[in-house]
Structure formats: structure tokens, C-alpha cells
Amino acid sequence: MNSDRRLEDLWLNRRTFFLTGVDIEKPALLLRRYTLSTDYSIKGQVFTLALAHLVIDLASAYHVTSCAQNTSQVLGIMVLYNFIAFALQMPFGLIIDNSGSSLLCAVGGCLLVTASLGLSAIPLLAVIITGLGNNIFHLGAGVRIMRLGENKGILGLFIAPGAWGVYGGTYLSRNGFRLSVHIILALLIIAGFLLRYNQLSSQMFPVSRQEKYNDNFSHTSLVTICIICLVVVLRSFVSMSLDSPFSGLKWWGPAQVTAVVAGKLSGGILADRLDIRRTIILSMLTATLLFWFPQQSLLWLTAVFCFNMTMPLTLWLITRELSWSKGFAFGLLSLALFLGYLPVQLGWRSIIPVSLLLSGLSLLSLLLLCYSLQGDET
Numbered sequence: 001m002n003s004d005r006r007l008e009d010l011w012l013n014r015r016t017f018f019l020t021g022v023d024i025e026k027p028a029l030l031l032r033r034y035t036l037s038t039d040y041s042i043k044g045q046v047f048t049l050a051l052a053h054l055v056i057d058l059a060s061a062y063h064v065t066s067c068a069q070n071t072s073q074v075l076g077i078m079v080l081y082n083f084i085a086f087a088l089q090m091p092f093g094l095i096i097d098n099s100g101s102s103l104l105c106a107v108g109g110c111l112l113v114t115a116s117l118g119l120s121a122i123p124l125l126a127v128i129i130t131g132l133g134n135n136i137f138h139l140g141a142g143v144r145i146m147r148l149g150e151n152k153g154i155l156g157l158f159i160a161p162g163a164w165g166v167y168g169g170t171y172l173s174r175n176g177f178r179l180s181v182h183i184i185l186a187l188l189i190i191a192g193f194l195l196r197y198n199q200l201s202s203q204m205f206p207v208s209r210q211e212k213y214n215d216n217f218s219h220t221s222l223v224t225i226c227i228i229c230l231v232v233v234l235r236s237f238v239s240m241s242l243d244s245p246f247s248g249l250k251w252w253g254p255a256q257v258t259a260v261v262a263g264k265l266s267g268g269i270l271a272d273r274l275d276i277r278r279t280i281i282l283s284m285l286t287a288t289l290l291f292w293f294p295q296q297s298l299l300w301l302t303a304v305f306c307f308n309m310t311m312p313l314t315l316w317l318i319t320r321e322l323s324w325s326k327g328f329a330f331g332l333l334s335l336a337l338f339l340g341y342l343p344v345q346l347g348w349r350s351i352i353p354v355s356l357l358l359s360g361l362s363l364l365s366l367l368l369l370c371y372s373l374q375g376d377e378t
Helices: 003-012 014-020 027-069 074-087 089-097 102-116 123-147 152-159 161-174 180-204 219-240 252-273 276-290 297-321 326-345 354-372
Strands: none
Touching: 027 074, 027 102, 027 123, 027 152, 027 161, 027 180, 074 089, 074 123, 074 326, 089 123, 089 326, 102 123, 102 180, 123 152, 123 326, 152 161, 152 252, 152 297, 161 252, 219 297, 219 326, 219 354, 252 276, 252 297, 276 297, 276 354, 297 326, 297 354
8 A cells, every 4th residue: 555545544534543543533643643654764764775875885995996906907807896886787777677676676785795795815706796786786775765756855865975985995995904894794784774674665655666657758858868878977077087286185085075975965955945957057157167276175175066966966857757767767877977987997088187177078067957958947
């Protein structure tokens, strides 16, 4: 029974109140209790999935970096992992769309990454399993978040902590920290919470996996999807190209990744308060202007912050276009991230000055997003 029908029964069917043992003269009390319990469970899921995103990315980055350091094929290991973890999300997303529970898929991802930590003696196998676990977790958790509602702030809250996880895991591995046991415990605890939420969800407010095909899907929708994917490719490339004069300072790495996290979180919240068009114009215009000042650390960090504000918005936009296949939509953007990452990872370097490159790509992203929103009143 879905939540809307259950609430209707609580209000209109006296037999329902009798069977629940609640005084039929106080239906509002039961309605309020049910609504509050549903609300808290949703918030608990969002918080747990956001925390799980941080931990899973930390664990994956930590383990893959450790495995890469134990082989002579560092570049090959890193490209292989990112291909499995990101590029393969698109075909896996089609499977997730038809799965019984996206939360169970997220649990499976946690368990695969946990298992990979015990395979350090076989680096190639460990990297493959870590990539698969990361892939399945992101799809399962991402689809669950997208099914919980159309709140852009929720998307930002889920996406944002991943950057901290990747940076933290890489840092801890390169500096010789031995945390495998701690990470395993954290992953198992999170998997337990997700299993519990999956049980509560099926009882209280199940989300049907049968999504309705959008009859209005057209050539315009296809063009919009292509534009969004191009913007994500550009964003990924820019993120990999954030080379500033301050990069050698110890405090710069944490400061820059915090700007990335804060930007992703703030973009969704601001779009809910204003609207998506104003948020995109405000953030991308500011980034375009401030990337011209790479010698000013505060202005650079502000540019990074503003540039990343569109991350949850592009996810929301493509989910709207592909609402019947959220797993595929999530995977499509992950493939775009991989395509933007690949040239820089393979050693390609632009001859264009970094300030001109980043400012130009920010402006191009702004123009593309504005074009995709033509005729949109969101």
C-alpha cells in the first residue's frame, strides 16, 4: 500500500482507526505520528546515504591508491578502476532500474568494497572488485535519493561528501596510514543501517520501481540530455585541471576540496530557494569572472565553489528528462565524468593559460545550460 493511499484510509475509513487501536475521535494524532515517522525515516536515509558516500569513496580511494603503489602499472590501475567505477555505471544503471530495491544494491556495493580490502595481495583483482562495489553503491544510493523526491538540496547533500572521501582516502594511503580494519567496520555498520532502512521503507512508504515512460520525450529532450552530458564532461575536465600557484602548500588541498564540497551542497539548496535558472547564471558567471585571478587564493576558492554549484543541478535536469530510468540517467552522467577525467589522467595538458582555460570553459558551460533551459519555467 503506498503512502498516499494509506493516509487516505486513515482519514476516511473508521475501520482502519479501530484496527490500529487509536481513538477515532483523534485521527489527526495518528496522521501526525505517521507523517513524522515517515519524515524522520527519509531524513535518516538521506543522512546515512551521504555519510556512506563519504566512507565508500574514502575506502575505494584508499584501497586503489595502495594497490597502485604496489605495482609498476600505476596509470593502468587508475584508469581501469575509474572505467569500472564510472564508465560502466550506464549499463549497470539499466539493471538497477529493474531491481527490487536500490538500497539493497547500495548494501551490495558496500560489501563488495569490504571484500576487496582483503585482497590486497592480488592488486588487479582487488581493484576490479573495488570498482564494481563503488559502481553498484553509487547507482543504488543515487537512485534511492532520486526516488525520494524532487528536492535539489537532497541531491547536493548526497553528492557533496564524495569529494572529501576521495581526497581523504588518497591522502591517508600515500602517507602510510593503515586503516583497513577501521574502514571495514565502518562499511559494515553503514550496510546494517541501510538494510534497516530498506526494511522500514518496504513497510512504511515503499517506492515503486515501475516508472512511467515520459510520453513527451522528443528530439528536444535528446538535445537537452546531450548538452547536460557535455557540461558534465567539461566540469570533470575543469576539476582535473585545477592547478593553481598554491598547489604546493599543505593547506591548499583541504581548502580546495572543501570549496568543492560546499559548492555542490549549496547549489541544490540555493536552487530550491531561488530557481534553477538564477542559480546557474549566478554561480557560473561568478566562476567565469573569478577564475581570471589565479594569484588570489580567496577568489580562486570562491570560483571553485561557484563552479561546483551546478553539480546537483545537472543531475536533477537529466533525471527530469529520463524520469522513467533514473539508474540509466545517473550512469550516463558518470560516464561523462569519466570522459572528462580521462585526457588529464593520460597526461594531456593544455597550452592555454589555466585562468583563460577555466574561465572559458565556465562561460561555455553557462551558455550550454542556459540553452538547455529554453522555455523552462523551473
